[in-house]
Amino acid sequence: MAFLTEQQLSSMGFAELGSNVLISDKASIYGASRIKIGSNVRIDDFCVLSAGDGGIEIGSYIHIAVYSSLIGAGQITLANFVNISSRVAIYSSNDDYSGEYMTNPMVPAEYTNVTHANVTLAKHVIIGSGSVVLPGVNIYEGAAVGSLSMVTKDCDAFGVYIGVPAKKIKYRKQDLLKFEEFLISELNIKN
Numbered sequence: 001m002a003f004l005t006e007q008q009l010s011s012m013g014f015a016e017l018g019s020n021v022l023i024s025d026k027a028s029i030y031g032a033s034r035i036k037i038g039s040n041v042r043i044d045d046f047c048v049l050s051a052g053d054g055g056i057e058i059g060s061y062i063h064i065a066v067y068s069s070l071i072g073a074g075q076i077t078l079a080n081f082v083n084i085s086s087r088v089a090i091y092s093s094n095d096d097y098s099g100e101y102m103t104n105p106m107v108p109a110e111y112t113n114v115t116h117a118n119v120t121l122a123k124h125v126i127i128g129s130g131s132v133v134l135p136g137v138n139i140y141e142g143a144a145v146g147s148l149s150m151v152t153k154d155c156d157a158f159g160v161y162i163g164v165p166a167k168k169i170k171y172r173k174q175d176l177l178k179f180e181e182f183l184i185s186e187l188n189i190k191n
Contacts, residue, residue: 001045002026018060031055038062038080051076054092054118064088065129073116074135081180082121085129085147092119094135122157124176131166144172 003022010017012032018039027043029035031051038060043049046067049056054075058064062078065086070076072092078084095103096113103112117136121127125139128147139145143155146162155161159168 015055044068044086052093052116054116059123072119072135073114075118077118077120079121079123079125079141081124081176083126085127085131087130088127088133089131090119090121090127090133092117092135124180127151142172142174142176 002025004025009021009023012029014032014035014037016036018037018041020040021037022042023029024043024045024047026045027047027049029049034051034053034055035049035058036055037058040060041058041062043064044066047064048069048071050069050071052073054073056070057075057077059078059080059082061081062083064084067086068084068088070090074092076090076092094115096115097103101111101113115135119133119135119137121139122141124142125144127133127145128149130148131145131151133139133151137151137154139151139155140157142158144160145151145155145166146160149162149166150164151161152165155166156168158172158174160170160172161168
């Protein structure tokens with residue numbers, strides 16, 4: 001995988017850009033001026049980041065795997081240590097599927113009923129491959145979403161969720177918080 005150079009990244013016009021940011025030269029970035037990226041972030045091949053009015057905020061120590069997308073007019077926030085597996089789709093905008101309105105962005109807005117709502121993934125959230133996160137969802141610290149799930153409602157801290165729609169099946173261990181403390185202490189980083 002080839003990553004964009006520091007010069008290429010700085011010329012893209014990101015709102016903020018940390019250090020050690022690895023973005024594939026095959027990723028697509030739209031609205032870079034509304035995207036903030038922390039440090040130690042990797043965004044793989046064929047990912048799409050399309051920032052609407054709300055923008056996209058990506059913390060530090062983040063991985064966004066191949067074919068994933070973050071799209072919509074609402075704000076999308078990924079806090080530190082979030083992991084997005086391959087083919088995950090996070091939406092902060094959604095068409096009205098009822099048939100009462102028309103759909104798609106090529107139709108004038110007065111004929112559609114698009115929902116826009118912020119999406120937040122707190123620290124240590126992991127989203128499994130092929131999952132979808134819909135507008136207005138808050139996934140709280142340490143929650144885990146299993147592969148091929150659809151998240152339509154908020155997820156409790158350290159809950160493990162699977163299914164369509166995603167439902168909590170158990171709680172996740174919190175040992176990772178000790179490792180976070182060690183990492184912060186060892187590297188003398190701000191959290």
